[in-house]
Amino acid sequence: MSKVILKVEDLRTSFFTRKGEVKAVDGVSFYVREGETFGIVGESGCGKTVTGLSILRLLPEPGGQIVGGKIIMDGTNLLELDKKEMRAYRGKVISMILQDPMSSLNPVYPIGDQIAEAVRLHQGLRDEMVQQEVISALRLLQIPTPEVILGDYPFQLSGGMRQRVVGAIAMSCHPRLLIADEPTTALDATIQAQYIALFKDVQKKTNVSIIFITHDFGVVANMCHRVAVMYAGKIVETASTSTIFKSPRHPYTSALIKSVPRLDRKDKRLYSIKGQPPSLLDLPPGCRFFPRCPMAKNVCREQEPPEVEVGDGHSVSCWGVK
Amino acid sequence: MTGAVKITNGGDIRGGARRTSIFLQWTFFIPAVVLLLLVIMAIFAPVLAPYPYDQIAMSDRLMPPFFAEGGSTDHVLGTDLIGRDVLSRVIYGARISLSVALLVILITASIGTVLGIIAGYLGGRTDAFLMRFTDISLAFPAILIALLFAASIGPGYWTVVIAISLLGWAPFARLIRGEALKLREADFVAQARIIGTSPLRIMVRHIFPNIINPLIIMVTLSVGMIILTEAILSFLGAGIPPPAASWGNMVNDGRSLIDVAWWISTFPGLAIGLVVLAGNFLGDWLRDKMDPRLRQI
Numbered sequence: 001m002s003k004v005i006l007k008v009e010d011l012r013t014s015f016f017t018r019k020g021e022v023k024a025v026d027g028v029s030f031y032v033r034e035g036e037t038f039g040i041v042g043e044s045g046c047g048k049t050v051t052g053l054s055i056l057r058l059l060p061e062p063g064g065q066i067v068g069g070k071i072i073m074d075g076t077n078l079l080e081l082d083k084k085e086m087r088a089y090r091g092k093v094i095s096m097i098l099q100d101p102m103s104s105l106n107p108v109y110p111i112g113d114q115i116a117e118a119v120r121l122h123q124g125l126r127d128e129m130v131q132q133e134v135i136s137a138l139r140l141l142q143i144p145t146p147e148v149i150l151g152d153y154p155f156q157l158s159g160g161m162r163q164r165v166v167g168a169i170a171m172s173c174h175p176r177l178l179i180a181d182e183p184t185t186a187l188d189a190t191i192q193a194q195y196i197a198l199f200k201d202v203q204k205k206t207n208v209s210i211i212f213i214t215h216d217f218g219v220v221a222n223m224c225h226r227v228a229v230m231y232a233g234k235i236v237e238t239a240s241t242s243t244i245f246k247s248p249r250h251p252y253t254s255a256l257i258k259s260v261p262r263l264d265r266k267d268k269r270l271y272s273i274k275g276q277p278p279s280l281l282d283l284p285p286g287c288r289f290f291p292r293c294p295m296a297k298n299v300c301r302e303q304e305p306p307e308v309e310v311g312d313g314h315s316v317s318c319w320g321v322k
Numbered sequence: 323m324t325g326a327v328k329i330t331n332g333g334d335i336r337g338g339a340r341r342t343s344i345f346l347q348w349t350f351f352i353p354a355v356v357l358l359l360l361v362i363m364a365i366f367a368p369v370l371a372p373y374p375y376d377q378i379a380m381s382d383r384l385m386p387p388f389f390a391e392g393g394s395t396d397h398v399l400g401t402d403l404i405g406r407d408v409l410s411r412v413i414y415g416a417r418i419s420l421s422v423a424l425l426v427i428l429i430t431a432s433i434g435t436v437l438g439i440i441a442g443y444l445g446g447r448t449d450a451f452l453m454r455f456t457d458i459s460l461a462f463p464a465i466l467i468a469l470l471f472a473a474s475i476g477p478g479y480w481t482v483v484i485a486i487s488l489l490g491w492a493p494f495a496r497l498i499r500g501e502a503l504k505l506r507e508a509d510f511v512a513q514a515r516i517i518g519t520s521p522l523r524i525m526v527r528h529i530f531p532n533i534i535n536p537l538i539i540m541v542t543l544s545v546g547m548i549i550l551t552e553a554i555l556s557f558l559g560a561g562i563p564p565p566a567a568s569w570g571n572m573v574n575d576g577r578s579l580i581d582v583a584w585w586i587s588t589f590p591g592l593a594i595g596l597v598v599l600a601g602n603f604l605g606d607w608l609r610d611k612m613d614p615r616l617r618q619i
Contacts, residue, residue, distance in 0.1 A: 117527070
């Protein structure tokens with residue numbers, strides 16, 4: 001088994017607002033191995049994106065702050081680096097693709113310049129070499145005729161193409177970890193499938209590790225090796241993709257999987273989880289899923305469930321699991 | 323742009339050849355030509371002016387323009403109280419009035435842009451401090467402060483330039499700050515941060531190029547304002563001292579003689595009006611052109 005390159009331990013990220021402290025990420029731990037795709041799944045507002053941004057230390061300011069934990073990349077705790085050292089990690093070691101890659105390109109520069117910016121920043125190459133790196137990044141993302149497209153402005157490209165260019169920027173400095181924050185959400189289904197295939201191809205060629213943030217279990221099944229399910233700022237269950245689908249142990253995980261529409265079963269109504277996630281300003285003392293949980297017990301109301309290892313690489317935080 | 327990648331675009335069939343020539347649009351063409359002619363006039367003043375601006379001819383005092391009764395084509399726009407040729411002085415006056423406008427714009431737009439981008443992008447305390455400073459500057463009556471400054475330093479060309487610039491940067495700073503604030507949240511700025519771009523580089527390379535449009539519009543609109551302010555300062559005696567001709571001090575010279583020799587004030591006044599109008603038209607045209615919502619109509 002390949003080695004672990006990223007280890008996140010008890011990460012806590014809060015937003016300090018006028019109403020109080022919003023614990024967007026509250027004690028999240030996971031690791032990512034070299035060359036694997038790790039999925040983070042959960043509904044909107046559960047802290048997936050904030051987790052991703054915390055790894056790069058790019059939280060929205062003012063307000064966003066990492067209040068505790070460790071983020072260890074190749075033995076270095078990123079939270080101990082100063083601003084300049086951290087900048088050297090961004091793009092070069094860890095890169096990210098945003099939720100809406102369509103608007104991630106600067107409208108006033110040709111795309112070649114935008115990829116070159118990243119290359120120049122981290123690799124200190126001469127111009128001809130930069131050009132070559134740019135073209136190879138575009139090739140990696142399977143962009144046809146990169147030499148021609150180089151001079152195009154973002155508005156001259158189609159949506160799918162722009163998305164690949166954003167991927168090329170992210171991959172241009174050969175990062176070891178790529179955080180992809182719902183990159184497929186803005187795409188229609190056919191392009192989505194293409195894009196996922198493209199990601200897999202990029203990963204095969206570069207052995208990059210990917211943290212794939214999504215709310216779509218279909219994408220998880222296609223893309224990820226291991227998955228963490230997040231709920232209200234905490235990871236409730238971590239397991240390999242096949243285990244999650246075959247034997248989910250947390251009631252929230254099974255509820256989520258049940259809510260995915262399926263063509264092969266003729267259910268009358270699509271399953272939905274009753275109620276709403278708790279406010280992150282005012283969390284219940286016990287299990288966060290307790291108010292919506294079909295299997296809630298008394299202990300769930302009073303105490304937070306500990307994380308229990310239930311199988312090989314499969315851990316769950318639920319009182320119902322023994 | 324810093325060190326662009328050499329780009330070879332194989333046979334560009336995309337951009338170009340779809341918009342009509344801007345020279346067919348009169349709202350652009352007329353003000354642009356007017357401003358261009360005035361600039362040429364200013365540059366070639368010694369060649370174009372029939373007389374030196376300070377040549378006194380006591381025998382030809384208060385001659386009316388050629389089309390009025392008693393006028394002559396020797397002094398096409400007439401002469402002033404001490405027999406100086408009004409046309410020559412209007413032509414020379416363009417030098418001072420237009421160069422003051424240009425200098426003041428360079429100074430105020432640069433200061434305003436730098437402060438605006440820093441405040442808007444960095445936000446937080448920097449923003450609060452710079453913007454309160456801007457608000458204070460905006461709260462003062464600009465003309466009075468300029469007048470106070472000019473009066474205490476003593477009139478002169480550079481006094482006028484500095485006096486107008488003193489508070490003139492504030493509207494620029496406020497506008498640019500708003501734009502930068504908007505762009506700060508743009509995804510491409512986030513993307514730049516993700517690849518490790520430094521804040522300075524983001525401001526220079528990603529924010530600045532995207533605020534050039536509103537900046538150009540603001541510049542064209544303030545040309546008129548600056549010339550007017552110079553005229554007001556000169557009119558109030560705190561501007562360009564005689565015998566140098568600026569449009570403002572010419573209007574001032576003719577003020578007391580307006581009922582006997584209307585031409586002394588009128589022609590430089592018209593020149594001021596022309597520049598202000600041309601600047602405003604050009605600014606309006608640019609604003610319409612660069613606003614995508616208006617462009618689609």
